[in-house]
Amino acid sequence: MLTGKQKRYLRSKAHHLDPIFQVGKGGVNDNMVKQISDALEARELFKISVLQNCEEDKTVVAEELAGRTGAELVQIIGNTIVLYKESVENKQITLPR
DSSP, X not given: OOOHHHHHHHHHHHTTOOOOEEEOTTOSOHHXXXXXXXXHHHHSEEEEEEOTTOSSOHHXXXXXXXXXXXXXXXXXXXXXXXXXOOOSSOOOOOOOO
């Protein structure tokens, strides 16, 4: 579980990132979850864009993605979700205590 200070730090890191995944009409599927898990291992922190034609609510999508990938939900702002998961092999971000 992330503290408020850690979430604030991750939000500042994510501010300049562009979304690398989009959730659209099909919603969340197994293939997308696998790709996001692989990307989390490589990058640790990134944004996901929820498109207008997505049938599920963005908070439901965010919680489902976080739960199925084992990631922490950092922020939902507009239609953008920020996820973080500490990498096992490729650790790049050091969180404040």
